[in-house]
Amino acid sequence: MDGAVYMVAVHTLCYKLGISMDTGKSNDSKKEIAISFKNVSKTFGQVKASSNVSMDIYKGEVLSLLGENGSGKTTLMNMLSGIYYPDEGEIIIGGEPVIIASPKDAFAHGIGMVHQHFKLIDVLTATENIILGMPGKLDLKNAASKIKEICDKYSFDLDPYKKIYDMSVSEKQTVEIVKVLYRGADILILDEPTAVLTPQETEKLFAVIRNMRADGKSVIIITHKMHEVLAISDRVAVLRKGEFIGVVDTDRTNIKEMTDMMVGHSISLNIERPDPVDPKLKLKVSNLSVMGSDGIEKLHDVSFDVYSGEILGIAGIAGCGQKELLESIVGLQNITSGNITYIEDDGSETSLLNKDPRDISDMGITLSFVPEDRLGMGLVGDMDLIDNMMLRSFRNGKFGFTNKKDPRELAKSVVEELEVVTPDISTPVRKLSGGNVQKVLVGREIAASPSVLLTAYAVRGLDINSSYTIYDLINKQKKNGVAVVFVGEDLDVLLELCDKIMVLCEGKVSGILDGRTAEKDKIGMMMTGSGGTIDEQ
Amino acid sequence: MNSKQPLFHITKRADISKKKAITIRLIAILAALIFCGIVTVALTGDNPLSIYASIFKGAFGTARKTWVTFQNMSILLLIALALTPAFKMRFWNIGGEGQVLIGGLAAAASMIYLQDKMSNGFVILVMIFASIFAGALWGLIPAFCKAKWNTNETLSTLMMNYIATQLVAFFTVVWENPKGSGKIGIINQNTHIGWLPDVFNEYLLVILIAVIVTLRMYIYLKFTKQGFELTVVGESEQTAKYVGIDVGKVIMRTMIMSGGICGIVGLLLVGSINHTITTTIAGGQGFTAVMVSWLAKFNPLSMVLTSLLIIFLNRGAGEISTRFGLNQSFSDIITGIILFFLIGCEFFINYKIVLTHKNRESGKEEQA
Numbered sequence: 001m002d003g004a005v006y007m008v009a010v011h012t013l014c015y016k017l018g019i020s021m022d023t024g025k026s027n028d029s030k031k032e033i034a035i036s037f038k039n040v041s042k043t044f045g046q047v048k049a050s051s052n053v054s055m056d057i058y059k060g061e062v063l064s065l066l067g068e069n070g071s072g073k074t075t076l077m078n079m080l081s082g083i084y085y086p087d088e089g090e091i092i093i094g095g096e097p098v099i100i101a102s103p104k105d106a107f108a109h110g111i112g113m114v115h116q117h118f119k120l121i122d123v124l125t126a127t128e129n130i131i132l133g134m135p136g137k138l139d140l141k142n143a144a145s146k147i148k149e150i151c152d153k154y155s156f157d158l159d160p161y162k163k164i165y166d167m168s169v170s171e172k173q174t175v176e177i178v179k180v181l182y183r184g185a186d187i188l189i190l191d192e193p194t195a196v197l198t199p200q201e202t203e204k205l206f207a208v209i210r211n212m213r214a215d216g217k218s219v220i221i222i223t224h225k226m227h228e229v230l231a232i233s234d235r236v237a238v239l240r241k242g243e244f245i246g247v248v249d250t251d252r253t254n255i256k257e258m259t260d261m262m263v264g265h266s267i268s269l270n271i272e273r274p275d276p277v278d279p280k281l282k283l284k285v286s287n288l289s290v291m292g293s294d295g296i297e298k299l300h301d302v303s304f305d306v307y308s309g310e311i312l313g314i315a316g317i318a319g320c321g322q323k324e325l326l327e328s329i330v331g332l333q334n335i336t337s338g339n340i341t342y343i344e345d346d347g348s349e350t351s352l353l354n355k356d357p358r359d360i361s362d363m364g365i366t367l368s369f370v371p372e373d374r375l376g377m378g379l380v381g382d383m384d385l386i387d388n389m390m391l392r393s394f395r396n397g398k399f400g401f402t403n404k405k406d407p408r409e410l411a412k413s414v415v416e417e418l419e420v421v422t423p424d425i426s427t428p429v430r431k432l433s434g435g436n437v438q439k440v441l442v443g444r445e446i447a448a449s450p451s452v453l454l455t456a457y458a459v460r461g462l463d464i465n466s467s468y469t470i471y472d473l474i475n476k477q478k479k480n481g482v483a484v485v486f487v488g489e490d491l492d493v494l495l496e497l498c499d500k501i502m503v504l505c506e507g508k509v510s511g512i513l514d515g516r517t518a519e520k521d522k523i524g525m526m527m528t529g530s531g532g533t534i535d536e537q
Numbered sequence: 538m539n540s541k542q543p544l545f546h547i548t549k550r551a552d553i554s555k556k557k558a559i560t561i562r563l564i565a566i567l568a569a570l571i572f573c574g575i576v577t578v579a580l581t582g583d584n585p586l587s588i589y590a591s592i593f594k595g596a597f598g599t600a601r602k603t604w605v606t607f608q609n610m611s612i613l614l615l616i617a618l619a620l621t622p623a624f625k626m627r628f629w630n631i632g633g634e635g636q637v638l639i640g641g642l643a644a645a646a647s648m649i650y651l652q653d654k655m656s657n658g659f660v661i662l663v664m665i666f667a668s669i670f671a672g673a674l675w676g677l678i679p680a681f682c683k684a685k686w687n688t689n690e691t692l693s694t695l696m697m698n699y700i701a702t703q704l705v706a707f708f709t710v711v712w713e714n715p716k717g718s719g720k721i722g723i724i725n726q727n728t729h730i731g732w733l734p735d736v737f738n739e740y741l742l743v744i745l746i747a748v749i750v751t752l753r754m755y756i757y758l759k760f761t762k763q764g765f766e767l768t769v770v771g772e773s774e775q776t777a778k779y780v781g782i783d784v785g786k787v788i789m790r791t792m793i794m795s796g797g798i799c800g801i802v803g804l805l806l807v808g809s810i811n812h813t814i815t816t817t818i819a820g821g822q823g824f825t826a827v828m829v830s831w832l833a834k835f836n837p838l839s840m841v842l843t844s845l846l847i848i849f850l851n852r853g854a855g856e857i858s859t860r861f862g863l864n865q866s867f868s869d870i871i872t873g874i875i876l877f878f879l880i881g882c883e884f885f886i887n888y889k890i891v892l893t894h895k896n897r898e899s900g901k902e903e904q905a
Binding site for chain 1: 772
């Protein structure tokens, strides 16, 4: 009911703004329909992941599929790629209803999907991965030359004989896209393709996408990064809670409007950045080097200071030492050399070297840590909210028994204050959506009233609403005088939220910039080591 | 190009009510019995109903049979309880067999070497400590290797079984009585030194210990810090380290307990039930217990039911093999079929089958 009323409201709004809402019969009539959804629904248990979606996708267009977490973007696309089968409704290609019961059927209809998590075999080469599972005789040479052809046509940068384990994330993604093209896909679905890329790599990807569009292919991009939606797509389709809200032409809309459609109500998009009040040195990392278990140096001679009441952002491409850096501070890494010093309020210094998390908490120092891997490290997926709260406090119980009373109270208050959507507090956290899982984790870590708060990709995979809740929480901690370290991947957010930004590149510090004056391009260059002030040893 | 529309597809259930889950399990047992009936008629021509009746008679036919059933069940339950904390920690201890044997060996050694050196009470006290210690040591060795060098515990615990078996075989020769018989015979037959005292009758002691251990294990896993720690280690070692749990320490501590309880089972088998030791005294129950623990989803209270089911089938199967002149293999077939259905029905508890499109109307009815 609610949704229907809102639909009308959006229609009216769009009408007033002169935006084409629906399938664009009038102004896009020259375009040919590649594929359409007709009243498609899909239900998982109690959850309606897609409800009565009807939508057309044209040949030779880039369509962004926009929506918050759990709005059913991926579910909808999985029905195209044959992973799910619709409960109701039809998928129509060339005027005929088709049945896509498996990824094989999808390929037969020219649909290919590149998933967020790559499905590649590490020990095989690009070519071997691309032809894997294809029928016919194994002819690697022929395949490689065909791959070369595809690469030249769309200007991909790919060595067909390179092993996957030697590849960067962006190269792996290229393999996935070429794999889909090799199988003759005319409709490409990319699930959050830029989440793992640097700004430069993203630009390269966009160039390739534009080439594919020029070739008449349809490209659907699942995303929630607004800047990218505007940069690449022709049209934007918005989903909310499984319902199709509408399609707008990209050049006739703006971020604010898209967000409002996505969220269902108007929200402010400014991230607050209060000036630090009376910053004091809290944590001193000096000449830190860390060797990974594979014998490769993960961090090299890293030095920086963290001040109370300040947010230090850490930028860098994935896997350039952010994880090891935070884990070193909380005592989860073996440190090769260097020192980590904690400075008490009275100015006395304590070394955190060779201390494990328990030692540190026994010393009365509260370091809160929101790790990148929420369910693999910060929380236990199969445990309920109460037990997950208890992870930090289970040692407080008497006589060897655990005390569930305080964790239960904490779980209740976290659910209430952070508006966690959950059936109840005895639900396993794995059943919650990504944003809610993160709220549970951040809520617990903040409840410990830390003096240092370390967060790794705190808003990864979170929708706009949840992201802003998290930014607010972090800012609140900052105002309370907590020293915050914020490892992020979205440079726009880092630039808006952080007081200082440290850029890492291959385990080394490329430089520390002022968050209020730093430029995005410069940070991007420093991340790849192709510019800026690089510490050469 | 169009492929055929699938008749049905499989979807994951969001949640299932307890009642529905139990119903599915009951249907599975019923289906298993019917299927067993068909197999029985096809293979032997005997009336399946009379076979089922004798299965029941075999387990609960007389007061003595009932006591033995509960005693056997207690032993199996105790081993399953011993394995459970390790399993909850995702430490696949399949060395229950060896840990029981070595506990029994320690008890037997105490009985044999101390019979003329100490009073009965002290011998029993030494037996208790020795068997718990031996079982715990057998559990600790693989745990230590896992904690220090991350060795594969499935292999090491399994290998420890063979060492224990061979040790018992070795001592069978040393302690042979009477000479040339190839077995140890009843230990201290005349003096009864080291025989655990009877409670009410010869069966109840084992049953009482099983009851106590079941309750304690339930409380340990559910309400204690150590139980919480081992659960966290099992769910995610990363998380355990993150909250400052010493993973290696928890692995070793838990396996000491797991092996120790197995040691107690060895003590009971030697000191209370058999008064002797053979290489087959554990009788494969170290492995059967793995199934008991899994079937009960590591819940000590549910294990009472699963161990009863297995022993019931076992005892009944023995009965029909003698009654109907069928060999033991036939009863194994029946046990196998029933377990297959029981484990297989978990699929329908986690997933449901939805009929598509054409059959939609009937599909909907089925769901309702």
